[in-house]
Structure formats: C-alpha cells, structure tokens
Amino acid sequence: MFKILKYSFFDLVRSRWTYIYCAFYFLFTLSLLWLSNDLSKVTISLMNVILVLVPLIATMFGIMYYYNSREFTELLLAQPIKRTSIFIGQYFGVALSLSGSLLVGVGVPFLLYGIFGSGQIWNFLTLLMVGVFLSFIFSAIAFFIALKNENRIKGFGLGILVWLFLAVIYDGIFLLLLAVFSDYPIEGFAMGASMFNPIDLSRILILLKLDISALMGYTGAVFQKFLGTSMGMVASITILFAWVALPVWRIKRVALRKDF
C-alpha cells in the first residue's frame, strides 16, 4: 500500500496542477497579509476561501485523478497486489498531495509573517487543521463516486452535486427549517444539524475561535458551551474523522466487489 501511496504522491507532486493549486494559496495568502495588518481579518478571509475552494477542488481533483489513472490501475490490478491497497494507496496519495499544497501555500506566508510571535497561532492552526480534514473528506467522497460510476460525465456531475449540496443547499434547507420552527427551542437541533455537515462544522469551529460567538447571543452561548470545551473539540474532531472514515470504508467495500 505504501509503495502505491508513494508512487501516486510523487506522481501528483510532479504534476502541474498541484503547483498551480499551491501557488494560488501562496499568492492569495501573501496578498491578504500584505493588504491587511489584522491577522484575524486575514484568517476570516482565508476561511471564506478555504471552506468553498478546498471541498470543490478536492472533489474535482479526486474524480479527475481516478479517471485519468484508470489504465495504470488496470495494470496494477493484473499484478499480485491487494485491491484495497491499490485504491486506498491512490486515495491517500491524492489527499496528501492536496493537503500538502494547502499547508505549504497557506503556511509559508504565515511563517514569513511571523505567526509564532502573535496570539493568533491557535486560530491559524485550527484553520489549517480544518483545511486538511476537508481535503481528506472530499477526496474520499470523490474516489467513492468515481469508483461507483464508470461514466465520467455522470461521475463529475454527481461530484459537483455533492459539493453543491453540502456547501449551499444544506444551509438553505437548514435556514428554512430554522425559520419554520422558530417558535420552538431549536438550539439543540441547530447544533446537531450543523455538526453533520463537515463544511458547517469547520466554519463554526473557526468562528467560535474568532470570538464571533458574542454576536450569536443565546445560540452562540449554547455552541460555545459545547464546542468551546475540550469535550466539544474532541467530539467535533471525531465527527470529522468519521467523515473521512465512512467514505474510505465504502471505497474499500466497492473496490473489493467491483468487476473491472
């Protein structure tokens, strides 16, 4: 498995797209730091971009990589290698190279800026952690979709749909439910619902770190009381892990049964 992981990883690290992806984050973070002296503002702007772009790029990249390396995969399948190690290795190669680009692209400008000297280090680390988790989650979902669908158009379409659902439609339905049931005590529901969407969960984790909780009034207090504690932090990281583990487990199952 590690051999295949290593192979995919270095294959991708040499790829032009990884460089473009990394350079984009590098230039974007650098210009934000250049234009604004307020680190918490930079963190918020970066958060807006990371929460939208990381899932989208990870989904697209994952699907694209699977379809493009199909012939190589078929070659590997002819060798005496375990099926799971082929697909899981490839998946981790993609996820690692994506999160590597993110870490380098965002991390290096912050290091140059001197993040360790400021009090924003924890916010920054939360942001990076969330970005890495999102890369892993969405490339796993992408691999799963690609494995399930031979038809490339259908695969891409489904991938975009999943992204659209989690990034936009989910919040729309959520807001609608909040508005309809606003006469009832719905903080518990609000918290539960936002914990089951990795994008929402990531956003709230960062916003609570940035002390926006004061704006949220009572709901914010409920969130802060749960997510602000170490218990809540452990719970939310567990949920993020579950979001990685579930698609990976599905990839394994599908890969074992799939007829090539």
Next chain:
Amino acid sequence: MKYLQNFSNLAYPLVRNNPLRSWPKTKNISSRNFFIVLIISFLGCSVFADTLEVCSSCEYTSVSEAIAKAKDGDEVLVKGGVYSEGNILVDKSILLKGIDDPILDGKDQSGLLTITANGVTIEGFVIQNVGTSYLKDRAGIKVDKAKNFIIRNNRLLNTFFGIYLANSSDGLVANNKLVGQAVEEMSSANAIHIWYCKRITVEDNLVRQHRDGIYLEFVDNSLIRRNTSEDNLRYGLHFMFSNNDNYFHNVFRRNGAGVAVMFSKKINMWNNVFEYNWGKASYGLLLKEIYDADIKNNAFRENTIGILVEGSTRINYLQNDFISNGWAIKISGGCLDNVISENNFLSNTFELSLKASVNNNTFDGNFWSDYNGYDLDRDGIGDVPYRPVKLFNYIVNQTPEAMVLLRSLFVDIINFSEKVSPVFTPENVIDNQPAMKQIDNTSESLSLKTH
C-alpha cells in the same frame, strides 16, 4: 501667610487685599470691593485662614481633631502616614490637603470623608478599604448638600462607592484615580456616583473595576470630560433622568457596556472613544428613551453592538467612526426623526439593523466599506443608492438562531440576490448619497492617539 478666602465664587478663590481693613479708610468703596464685601457680609463668615498641620509628631495627630479645631477658611495639612479614624466629618469650609500621600484607611468598616459644608477642597489623599455594605451607601468621599467643593488629585483604592455626591451643586471632581475590586454587580458600587446634583464637572479621572464607572441620576447641566473608564462590570458611564449634560473626549474601554443614556434629554456626546465592549450583552452606547441628543465625532471600535437604540427620538449621529463592530447601529422600535449622516462604517459584521416597521429616520451621506457602486460624474457621491440592511440581517432579526450560518456561502448568495432585486429588506432604509471615499472625521485621529 494670611489671606482672605472667599468661598462663594470659585472664579475668585483668593482675594489678597483685605476689604475689612480698607473699609473705614476709604469712603468711596470701589465697585469690586463693594461686591466682595457684599458677598462676605452675606455669608457672614469672613475669616483669617490658619494652617493646621497633622502628623504623628505635629500639634494634631488625628485628622478629625484638627478639623474640630479648625475655623471656616483654614487649611488643614495632613502629612504622610496612615490614619484610621473611621468616618471623618468635614463640616467647615476648609482646604483639606494631603502632603506626601497620607493614607485614610477604613479597614473595610466605614466610609471615610463626609463633606457637609460649602466650599470644601479635598486634595492629595489616598483613600482605601471602605468595605462592602448592603445597608449603607458607604463612600470614600461623600458630599452631602454642599456647594462649591473641589475634589482633586486623590487616589481611591478598593472603596465601595468612590466619590458620592448627593444634593450638591457647583462642584469639581478632577484628576482622581479610582480603582475598585468589583467582582459582581450585587456586592459592588459605583466609582463616581452623582445623585440630585447640578453643575458638576468631572474631568481627567481614571475609574476602573467598579459597578458603574460614573453614574448620574437626576443630574443637570453637568460636564463629564477627558475621563477614562474601563473594566467596569456594568456601564462605563450611566445617565438616568439627567438633562442638559455634556460628555466630551472620554474613553470607555472593556466595560460590561460602554455608556448607557436612559430617560434623559439634551445630552451632547462628542469626541468619545468606545472600544472593546465585547460580550453577549455588551454594547458601546445604549440609548433608551432619550430625546434631542447629539452624537458627534465618536469612535466605536470592536463592540458587539456599537449603538443600541430603543425608543429614542430626534437624535443626530454625525461624523462618527464605526470600526469592526458586530452591529454598528441596532435600532429597535419607536425611534423617530433620527439623522445618521457623514459616518464611516468600516468592516462591521452588520452595519445596521432595524426592527421598526415604520421608519422616518434618514441615513444619507455615509461611507460604507461594503459599498461597491460607481461614481460616473465624479462628485464623490455614489450614483447607486446603498441599502445597509442585508437580507441575512433581516433573517437574523426574525430567527436569531440563523446566526449560525454567518459567513457561509449560502448567505453570501442570498444577500447578493436580494441586493439585485430587493424583496424583504425595508424599502426606505437607504442611503441615497453614499460617499465614495472614507470621510475624514477627527475622531479617528483621536482614537488612534488614545489607543
């Protein structure tokens, strides 16, 4: 050194020539002397001032003993040392002056100075450990039914009430430092508490860690300026039922809430800084049931709510800076004829929130950092009107829980679509002449200086 002290008028505290001596010699009394004589005979208390010294090796070893021996117009000089005499009653018009920081210590048992005479000056003391009382209004310095008093250059540490003025007028409280140890509202009191007073000036004080920094109830024609009020549990400055007052050039920082102005009329609020009043129920400035106020050249920075307005009418908000607040201005119902103009709204999470269905307040001529219209005729005024109330803002007003969706992509999308074709946001909450460039308000330079 003997001279006559005239206590009736602060503008002429010292009169060096002696009118009594000149009285029999000159038949023609000059008008000025006549005026002074008139005042003195009116008061009936003209005196030659003595100086009484208090220290461990002086003629007097206790402050209250010296005051008991003093006459109106005397000076009582208290030299360095600790004096624990319980409550000291100042019932004569004297100058009570501390030299080398004498300490009056209440040992958590009593208030310390109570002034009941007119024309008293207290300066240079360290007053400490008054102790909490749930039955009495204990204070470091209490002024009761007195006029023309001056309280300056004192330090009050761990007092319950710091300086308590009641039924008094024409006083000056200047350059004092009041540091409390308030932990909860129930068992703490206000640093400078003013009740039923007129024409009081409070300036250059530092108040910290009390319940309210400066509290005014039924106080008219008074001036609060250049004070710093910070880390208080409730309000930095609190007006109740007080009319015709001004507060200028103050800094309110990290209080439970910056300033509360309630049930008052004609208050001018100029050149103040409200900052870091951050928390679930915090705001920079609360206006509740007030009329005809003027809010000008202030800076509001990083408050949960910059200004919270309830039932206030005919208020002018001019040339203020709102920087990085949660809400810059939040207006609830019953607010009429407010003018919001020439302000800078810079990166606030929400710029304006309006609950009222009826609105005749105007919002013209402000600079909004979220504005992205154009200015073809280059007159500095944007050609497209700006709507400061966003759709998400409206939704949050209806369902506060929706705040969970702050900064999500979905919210950006619905805000954009609402901007293109407004359906839900109030029709008449609009800036018809948004400024293209940040307006040059003096408050910004002020706030940078005091930061």
